[in-house]
Amino acid sequence: MKNLLKPLLAVKTKRGYSIFSAVMVTLFSAWVIFDETKVSVVFTTDGQQQVVKAHMHTVEDLLDEVDIEMKEHDYLSHDLDTKLVDGMEIEYKTAKKVTLTVDGQPETMYTTAINVGQLLNELDIEINEFDKVSHEAREAIVENMEITIDRAFEIKVVDGGKASSYWTTKTSVKQFLQENDIELDRLDKIEPALNEQIDAKTTISITRVVKFEKEIEEEIAFEVEERNDPSLEKGKTKVLQEGKKGLAKRTYEITTENGEEVDRKMLKETIIEKPVKKVVAVGTKQIASSSSAEPAGKGKVMIMEATGYGADCRGCSGITATGINIKKNPNIKVISVDPNVIPLGSRVWVEGYGVAIAGDTGGAIKGNRIDVLLPSEDYARKHWGRRTVKVKILD
Numbered sequence: 001m002k003n004l005l006k007p008l009l010a011v012k013t014k015r016g017y018s019i020f021s022a023v024m025v026t027l028f029s030a031w032v033i034f035d036e037t038k039v040s041v042v043f044t045t046d047g048q049q050q051v052v053k054a055h056m057h058t059v060e061d062l063l064d065e066v067d068i069e070m071k072e073h074d075y076l077s078h079d080l081d082t083k084l085v086d087g088m089e090i091e092y093k094t095a096k097k098v099t100l101t102v103d104g105q106p107e108t109m110y111t112t113a114i115n116v117g118q119l120l121n122e123l124d125i126e127i128n129e130f131d132k133v134s135h136e137a138r139e140a141i142v143e144n145m146e147i148t149i150d151r152a153f154e155i156k157v158v159d160g161g162k163a164s165s166y167w168t169t170k171t172s173v174k175q176f177l178q179e180n181d182i183e184l185d186r187l188d189k190i191e192p193a194l195n196e197q198i199d200a201k202t203t204i205s206i207t208r209v210v211k212f213e214k215e216i217e218e219e220i221a222f223e224v225e226e227r228n229d230p231s232l233e234k235g236k237t238k239v240l241q242e243g244k245k246g247l248a249k250r251t252y253e254i255t256t257e258n259g260e261e262v263d264r265k266m267l268k269e270t271i272i273e274k275p276v277k278k279v280v281a282v283g284t285k286q287i288a289s290s291s292s293a294e295p296a297g298k299g300k301v302m303i304m305e306a307t308g309y310g311a312d313c314r315g316c317s318g319i320t321a322t323g324i325n326i327k328k329n330p331n332i333k334v335i336s337v338d339p340n341v342i343p344l345g346s347r348v349w350v351e352g353y354g355v356a357i358a359g360d361t362g363g364a365i366k367g368n369r370i371d372v373l374l375p376s377e378d379y380a381r382k383h384w385g386r387r388t389v390k391v392k393i394l395d
Helices: 002-009 014-036 059-065 116-122 173-179 377-383
Strands: 039-045 048-054 089-093 096-102 105-111 145-150 153-159 162-168 189-191 203-207 209-220 224-233 237-241 246-257 260-273 278-285 301-310 334-336 347-350 354-360 369-374 386-393
Touching: 048 059, 059 089, 162 173, 209 260, 224 237, 301 377, 354 369, 369 377
Parallel strands: 039 089, 096 145, 153 203, 224 278, 301 369, 334 354
Antiparallel strands: 039 048, 096 105, 153 162, 189 203, 209 246, 237 278, 246 260, 301 386, 334 369, 347 354, 347 386
């Protein structure tokens, strides 16, 4: 422009100044017209706002003006061929490459989100209070960012017999225990093993094991010695010496699991008082009985299965169904019968046993079965047992 004006500036005449003034007015007018044909728009790039005024017709011209080359994943608020008008607001966001890994599954994507929270919202990913996210929600997205989300899951823990629920993102039993400050003592047991993987179906069971020593005074049972006595009628007994319990001081190693004793080992024993054994004479003298032979006369005869029992049998009250006190009369001849086969109160003869009273019943006595009363359970077991006998109803 300066070069164009040089000839005019060289003119010193009045006419020259007139020409100069006309040229200046023309140039200024042209400049004003040129400036007024520019378009002014508000352009925001990645949150940074600026006003751009230039000779532009479309949004594409605007990008050329600000030297932006739009890429595939970038965001632009208007189409490239949109016509520009004064005061138009246009926004442009540069997409950034992000790798999002959820529960070990990576996915690479491009995003124009400003921060991590906005990205997760755009992806409809909800984060609960127990999930672990590698970045804060307010942290800005940067190129090649790697975001990791570990989803929490609920597992059941039975510790020392007490059940609790925990939320965790850990993958092994050992990591879970460390995360929740759960300590194991040397003897404690745990299932699954520490190196085992866990998931929502896992139940971790911890057995608390304690071993300790305990000193206890305990009674010592006395022995019972039986001596055959040929002068005593068979089936009878006589106490020759009463037994007396002893006393011992014993040290035990006791093992408990979850507070319950599961094992006890004696480590040491000191005898304070020795036990005195009980001595019992057992009669072996055979007494002939006229009742052992089958009585003559009429009467219904049956072959039956007979089992011996004593008045000291477990569960026996000592009183028969007909009111006989067999504990006070252990040598009385009584049999238990099925009343449908042998009427209660009948006199019967039993082979090898003699004449007896059908004076009792029993839950297991059905049909052709009977029980015969003997002096004791021990005697019945040794001298009778179970046998097949002939039975005759006398009256």
